[in-house]
Amino acid sequence: MSEHQEQEMEGGLSRRQFVSAGAAVAVGAVLAPGVFLHSVAQARSPAEGASNYQRWGLLIDTNKCRTGCDDCVSACKKENGWGNEQVRDEQKVQWIRKVDLKEHHTGREVSLPMMCQHCAEPPCVDVCPTGASFKRADGIVLVDKHICIGCRYCMMACPYKARSFVHEDVIHGDAYMPRGKGTVESCTLCVHRVDKGQNPACVESCKEKAMTFGDLNDPKSEIAQRVSQYATRQIRADLKLNPGVRYEGI
Amino acid sequence: MKVLDYSEIEGRSGSYIGWLALLGVFLALGGAAALTMEHYGHAITGMNNQVVWGMPHVFAVFLIVAASGALNVASIASVFGKSFYKPLAPLSGLLAIALLVGGLAVLVLDLGRPDRLIVAMTYYNFKSIFAWNIILYTGFIAVVYVYLWMMMERRFNAHTKKAGVAAFSWRLILTTGTGSIFGFLVARSAYDTALMAPMFIIMSLAFGTAIYLVTIIAAYRWTGRELGFSVIARLRSLLGTFVAAVLLIVAIYHLTNLYITQKHDVERFILADGGVYTALFWVGQVFIGGVLPLWLCWHKRWQSSVTATVVASLFVVLGGLAQMYVIIIGGQVLPLEMFPGFDVTSGFSDGQVARYTPSVYELFLGLGGVAIAGLVVSVGVKILRFLPVSLADSAVDPHVKSAAGKQ
Numbered sequence A: 001m002s003e004h005q006e007q008e009m010e011g012g013l014s015r016r017q018f019v020s021a022g023a024a025v026a027v028g029a030v031l032a033p034g035v036f037l038h039s040v041a042q043a044r045s046p047a048e049g050a051s052n053y054q055r056w057g058l059l060i061d062t063n064k065c066r067t068g069c070d071d072c073v074s075a076c077k078k079e080n081g082w083g084n085e086q087v088r089d090e091q092k093v094q095w096i097r098k099v100d101l102k103e104h105h106t107g108r109e110v111s112l113p114m115m116c117q118h119c120a121e122p123p124c125v126d127v128c129p130t131g132a133s134f135k136r137a138d139g140i141v142l143v144d145k146h147i148c149i150g151c152r153y154c155m156m157a158c159p160y161k162a163r164s165f166v167h168e169d170v171i172h173g174d175a176y177m178p179r180g181k182g183t184v185e186s187c188t189l190c191v192h193r194v195d196k197g198q199n200p201a202c203v204e205s206c207k208e209k210a211m212t213f214g215d216l217n218d219p220k221s222e223i224a225q226r227v228s229q230y231a232t233r234q235i236r237a238d239l240k241l242n243p244g245v246r247y248e249g250i
Numbered sequence B: 001m002k003v004l005d006y007s008e009i010e011g012r013s014g015s016y017i018g019w020l021a022l023l024g025v026f027l028a029l030g031g032a033a034a035l036t037m038e039h040y041g042h043a044i045t046g047m048n049n050q051v052v053w054g055m056p057h058v059f060a061v062f063l064i065v066a067a068s069g070a071l072n073v074a075s076i077a078s079v080f081g082k083s084f085y086k087p088l089a090p091l092s093g094l095l096a097i098a099l100l101v102g103g104l105a106v107l108v109l110d111l112g113r114p115d116r117l118i119v120a121m122t123y124y125n126f127k128s129i130f131a132w133n134i135i136l137y138t139g140f141i142a143v144v145y146v147y148l149w150m151m152m153e154r155r156f157n158a159h160t161k162k163a164g165v166a167a168f169s170w171r172l173i174l175t176t177g178t179g180s181i182f183g184f185l186v187a188r189s190a191y192d193t194a195l196m197a198p199m200f201i202i203m204s205l206a207f208g209t210a211i212y213l214v215t216i217i218a219a220y221r222w223t224g225r226e227l228g229f230s231v232i233a234r235l236r237s238l239l240g241t242f243v244a245a246v247l248l249i250v251a252i253y254h255l256t257n258l259y260i261t262q263k264h265d266v267e268r269f270i271l272a273d274g275g276v277y278t279a280l281f282w283v284g285q286v287f288i289g290g291v292l293p294l295w296l297c298w299h300k301r302w303q304s305s306v307t308a309t310v311v312a313s314l315f316v317v318l319g320g321l322a323q324m325y326v327i328i329i330g331g332q333v334l335p336l337e338m339f340p341g342f343d344v345t346s347g348f349s350d351g352q353v354a355r356y357t358p359s360v361y362e363l364f365l366g367l368g369g370v371a372i373a374g375l376v377v378s379v380g381v382k383i384l385r386f387l388p389v390s391l392a393d394s395a396v397d398p399h400v401k402s403a404a405g406k407q
Ligand code: SF4
Pocket: A115, A116, A117, A118, A119, A122, A123, A124, A125, A141, A157, A158, A159, A160, A161, A162, A163, A186, A241
């Protein structure tokens, strides 16, 4: 494990991170006004490459998430252009889905959105023969649709069923979100929005404010503070994939 | 031992042409299926976003695994120095290449983007066991090719052993690699076991020997060449041993799983209430692919029957396909366990057993791969000298006084 990840897991603040946060503030200050910033310290200009100073993450508070609500799913469909597939239900693409849980003995009910967990040790990336599955330095896991050969090994390897194979011709998405028959796709954490300093579409859409997006590496960010103060859970923590998506209240 | 003569088959008879035509029909059907799948996308198949590897993988993995096993006969001859098997070695190499080519064709044509094959060959992620397999498969063809060459070109005969050892090691690694494709999937409890690789090696021996037996009997019957019973009897006893070994390792696999609490769901599903998967396991894999062939190989009653041996071999093949189906599809339909202690529901079949019904396209694509293997062998024996003119008992083994039985 890299030194960087260790620090992040301990939730500590290294000197390097501290310095980098300062640099990010400086970058943020010169950004055009009107661009919504999740927090000044996290912003960087789109021209800059992704950097491992950040580790983007999502914290989902299942106490707030409402059963039956799927605003986040609709927002994702709209933002990323999926969901109009004409195929059988089992073949439909599903970047994000609502999962309902009922505890065996107590009957307690929990509802939560499930999507790519943006693992720090992503099995999908390990198994991909061509390198089409990759992890950006800031922790976002993506598929390069130009290299994906559609072998679906990544789907076999993902423990969260987070990836979908496109079974039919689709309208090619926007430039920032190319889609194509015969390739695999999944939640991108709205990388195109994040790079502009915005929140992912699902986070924006949630009226209950059940989702918090931010930089797990920035100790001042809301997400990092909540993760360090409250009990949160990584799904299938036993696999030690260190997902960037964490849950509260399960 | 006297030097054996090898020769091409004549290949002008009506039945030979008819056989090629039959294979050609299946090849065409497979090709048409692949084109249709590429045109409409996988929407027309039974595969979906829960069961992502379907019937084509069942055939492809079976053929690839069998390819490595088919080479076993040659390995016994050159690596373990059993001269009895020497005349049988060239066909063994040819069969190995043929099965591998057939399996790879199916694997590639089932990709979402088969047109990007060149991408698969130029972009490598060396952490991926899948990428390693691409190298292992192509390398296997090259190694066996060289091995065949050393074997068939008299002046190179001295190197046969070295080439044989290389091919032997390569094939063990190859099957380990194929098994590991599944072994690496830690998220899926059916596959997450170190037994996957050794299981695949033993399966390969059984499948490969069965296919070898059917092929050599058919080739000699159809060409009217003499095939002594001692050849059949030896191969049959090998087959029996391998089939028994497969049953044994399958038993070990399930018993260890039963010992591990987290795997009880998988086990209950496969062994007891998995519907078609349970049936395929007990009836297909265990009974047709295991118990029946063992009886046919070992029982006194069938000792002198060639037909019984052929039937036993075909059963091993059918049982092997059933086994692949149970491993590949059965391992995927079970819901992924993400929230222990909770009942799970969603609009994306979380918490449910997924459905999969293979489509004709997938079936034809798979059979197309079998047809490719058949064509490579059938044409191979016509253009090159793979088959000894006679495999009569006296020709292969001077010590054999009389055949163990009549044909
Ligand atoms: S959740 Fe699945 S798709 Fe996402 S990074 Fe982890 S393994 Fe890959």
